[in-house]
Amino acid sequence: MRFKDIEGQRILINHLTEIIDSGRVSHAQLLLGPSSSGSLALAIAYAQYLNCENRQHYHGESDLRADSCGECPTCKKYQQLMHTDLHFVFPTATTSSGSSSPCSNEFIEQFREFLNNYHQTGTEDQWYEHLGIEKKQGMIRERDVDNIVRELGLKSYEGSYKVLIMWMAERMNIVAANKLLKTLEEPTDRTVILMVAESRDRMLSTILSRVQQIVVPGQGIEVSGSRRVEYAAMFVSWMRLLFKLNMQTLSAWVDKAAELGREPLKLFLKFAQESVRACYLKTAAGVELKDELAFGDEKFNSSFPAMITNNNVEQICNALNEAQYSIERNAYAKITLMQLSFRLSKAIKNR
Numbered sequence: 001m002r003f004k005d006i007e008g009q010r011i012l013i014n015h016l017t018e019i020i021d022s023g024r025v026s027h028a029q030l031l032l033g034p035s036s037s038g039s040l041a042l043a044i045a046y047a048q049y050l051n052c053e054n055r056q057h058y059h060g061e062s063d064l065r066a067d068s069c070g071e072c073p074t075c076k077k078y079q080q081l082m083h084t085d086l087h088f089v090f091p092t093a094t095t096s097s098g099s100s101s102p103c104s105n106e107f108i109e110q111f112r113e114f115l116n117n118y119h120q121t122g123t124e125d126q127w128y129e130h131l132g133i134e135k136k137q138g139m140i141r142e143r144d145v146d147n148i149v150r151e152l153g154l155k156s157y158e159g160s161y162k163v164l165i166m167w168m169a170e171r172m173n174i175v176a177a178n179k180l181l182k183t184l185e186e187p188t189d190r191t192v193i194l195m196v197a198e199s200r201d202r203m204l205s206t207i208l209s210r211v212q213q214i215v216v217p218g219q220g221i222e223v224s225g226s227r228r229v230e231y232a233a234m235f236v237s238w239m240r241l242l243f244k245l246n247m248q249t250l251s252a253w254v255d256k257a258a259e260l261g262r263e264p265l266k267l268f269l270k271f272a273q274e275s276v277r278a279c280y281l282k283t284a285a286g287v288e289l290k291d292e293l294a295f296g297d298e299k300f301n302s303s304f305p306a307m308i309t310n311n312n313v314e315q316i317c318n319a320l321n322e323a324q325y326s327i328e329r330n331a332y333a334k335i336t337l338m339q340l341s342f343r344l345s346k347a348i349k350n351r
């Protein structure tokens with residue numbers, strides 16, 4: 001998987017390749033985002049770039065600053081997901097043909113198939129469907145972690161970084177998570193653990209405190225023209241209201257937003273999420289807001305991004321995400337928006 005094959009996420013990808021090029025690779029990272037964001041594909045492309053023997057750098061001729069070459073021996077093995085130093089762990093469950101204590105190694109062939117079939121953006125449900133266990137809840141178990149520890153402890157086969165990609169890390173059971181902690185505390189040389197999760201709510205705080213967290217925003221937002229101007233104005237007035245939290249003006253805003261209707265409202269929330277993410281990158285990495293993500297309000301453009309920091313970006317993105325799910329499931333829009341406003345207001349003040 002090369003970065004160029006991933007849809008969107010250009011700002012984040014450019015940020016990641018810059019970090020790799022500077023040699024500041026953190027040995028344990030957590031990519032947080034919905035499956036549709038391409039978080040798993042990003043992890044795979046990240047690992048491929050990290051190990052590529054001939055990293056490509058572009059100078060303005062691409063919206064990417066850099067990418068793996070796709071042609072060196074390492075890239076070729078990575079493209080087939082068959083590199084000896086690339087390991088996967090993911091949730092599994094007992095199947096009619098499998099063993100009674102399943103683990104990822106047992107299902108690696110099916111997992112590669114699944115990655116190929118869904119272009120590495122498949123969801124957890126699609127994975128269980130692929131395994132034919134729709135009604136079960138998968139888990140990452142102690143045995144999986146034992147295997148990881150053993151594999152990561154071995155000498156690298158090809159002198160490259162050994163990479164473990166753990167997909168749906170929130171499915172680790174407590175015993176497995178506690179075992180993994182030790183590995184996180186005592187990293188072996190040239191190993192990188194990339195965890196991919198949709199939500200950190202179910203993860204142990206001791207794990208979270210030992211990994212670098214990277215928020216991957218939801219995807220597929222195409223807002224342009226007059227709708228963009230409308231959404232940007234709505235976003236600016238909403239965020240200002242959240243600081244003052246005047247109930248009367250806030251509920252007027254909520255009434256108006258709810259009138260948008262289900263699909264446009266979902267799109268607006270996605271737009272808000274992308275805006276927040278762009279603000280975060282400005283605060284955290286000095287990445288300027290792109291023209292299409294500036295808010296048409298100079299004062300807001302220059303002051304608001306600083307409100308989005310490491311301390312609240314994930315909380316805000318999660319809240320926006322959950323609200324989209326609720327709206328999708330036909331929840332009452334006004335209540336959803338009101339609750340969301342309180343959550344965001346609290347998070348923004350918590351910078």
Ligand SMILES: [Zn+2]
Binds near residue numbers: 052054055069070071
């Ligand atoms: Zn390469």
